[in-house]
Amino acid sequence: MKCDVCRKGEIRTRSRQTYRYKECGLDNVYLLNLEFRVCDACGMKVPRLKKMPELHATIARAVAMQPCPLRGQDIRFLRKQLGYSAKEWATLLRTNASTLSRWENNQQEIGPQSDTLIRLLYFRIRDEKEGTLSKESVATAAAAVSTGCFLDLCVNMNNPSVYSYKLRTPRGTGDLVLT
Ligand SMILES: [Zn+2]
Known part of the structure; x- marks a missing residue:
């Protein structure tokens, strides 16, 4: 097949x-074991992302179960995964949209109780929408959150319903490793 870029x-x-x-x-x-389409002339690389709903649901579970405090980007990811606007999500969290915005943009510390509430609500609302019960022990996981830990979330694309955590190395894993 010819490259449609070059x-x-x-x-x-x-x-x-x-x-x-x-x-x-x-x-x-x-994402591990991902398939790429690569052009040998111009260097164009396109990941073949499959099973996106399953992948994003897995990432959301990994985010909500992580043993580190939620960061702004985590809070935004969980909100978008549930399909809420900032206003709707702020209402459910019993806060206002400007506080939520400061959380999502790392301008305000979220605090442990709100951190826990977001995790619990994420699973509860997911369960209500799906009509199934998540197996994760989210209350225990949220209570065990400790500060100062940095993890990578990994999903093996051979089985996108499973996630794993990896301690982040100082130099990072890099953007893309073509082997
Ligand atoms: Zn090309």
Whole structure:
């Protein structure tokens, strides 16, 4: 297949790649065993993202269960995963939209009780919408959150319903490792 960017190169498929999935709005999500389409002439690389609803649901569970405090980008991701506007989500959290905005933009510390409330509400609302009960022990996980831990969230695309955490290395895993 010819590349439709440069119209010169051949498109090849490369499997088992690691990809930093920044497009989801989080800077610490890595997809493992992802397939890429790569042009051998212009260097164009396109990830083949499949099963997106399942992938995003998995990332959301990983975010809500993480043993580190929620960051602004985590709070925004969970809100968007539930499909709420800032105003709707602020109402459910018994706060106002400007406070929520400051949380999401890292301009205000969220505090442990609001951190816990967001995690619990995320799972509760998800369960109500799906009509199924999540198996995660979110209350225990939220109570065990400790400060100063930095994790990467990894999803192996061979099984996008499972996540794992990896301690972030100082130099990071890099944006994209083509092997
Ligand atoms: Zn090309």
